[in-house]
């Protein structure tokens with residue numbers, strides 16, 4: 001069983017992934033979606049650079065032109081990514097205007113052509129992330145038709161967000177919460193396509209949910225819970241890979257070192273570009289609020305992670321030393 005952290009725009013940038021990698025040495029990490037236009041016409045380094053420690057790492061692409069996707073996949077392979085993933089699940093208006101993301105699910109022949117073109121361009125695996133259906137389409141035949149057409153050209157890994165996407169009427173955020181989850185359909189998909197690697201995504205927020213899906217799919221992708229409560233990643237690592245829990249001092253030291261190094265090499269980087277991904281670190285712990293506040297209010301400086309940690313520790317130890325604690 002494989003575990004991964006989902007692609008999340010504005011969230012899973014390289015700094016976030018570096019932080020997640022400290023917590024989860026074995027999980028596959030995904031980039032934010034990068035459009036083919038951004039890679040072909042934009043600053044490739046800005047979109048593709050990463051720290052070697054982030055491996056294993058998948059690049060998620062957004063696009064619908066087989067030629068542009070092939071070029072972009074090749075950039076990703078040359079940059080050192082381990083996998084290229086095509087976004088067929090994002091319902092935002094901006095993405096729909098570009099005719100990619102979830103609306104691609106209505107065009108499985110085009111997706112098949114895109115995948116084939118990427119597969120011809122690179123040697124690393126090309127995978128698909130999709131929903132169970134879009135709009136009024138009936139879920140099972142729609143999903144099965146999609147998976148069949150794409151797998152027929154040799155794509156073997158599908159990450160399925162177990163919700164429909166409504167392309168009109170719901171915002172992207174609503175589309176992550178309102179359409180009901182249907183894990184059973186994803187489990188059935190695995191049963192009916194046993195040779196494919198099927199990964200479940202959507203609403204996985206506890207070990208209980210993971211245990212209920214264990215053995216019924218090949219992998220589980222965690223999105224918001226990984227970001228908002230990063231200790232969840234250490235629980236997964238510990239239970240499913242046997243990784244010892246990391247010490248919080250080690251995480252702080254490692255991230256402080258990373259921040260200082262990045263500030264030396266990236267002149268326009270602001271410390272909060274890195275620290276903003278760490279606000280959930282002490283979620284639920286006494287002093288967690290002090291940590292969050294310190295990260296958002298301390299003046300930006302290379303040592304702000306240490307300073308925020310000191311603030312957290314003094315709050316946390318005050319609680320432990322008080323007579324009522």
Ligand SMILES: Cc1cc2nc3c(=O)[nH]c(=O)nc-3n(C[C@H](O)[C@H](O)[C@H](O)COP(=O)(O)O)c2cc1C
Pocket residue numbers: 006007008009010011032033060087088089090129161176201202203204221222223224225
């Ligand atoms: C802030 C945010 C940005 C997202 N950006 C992307 C994206 O770039 N590509 C993508 O395929 N899915 C994106 N998603 C969807 C997630 O990858 C995932 O499918 C969704 O959040 C459901 O999983 P979860 O319930 O574990 O969060 C995004 C989700 C969030 C919360």
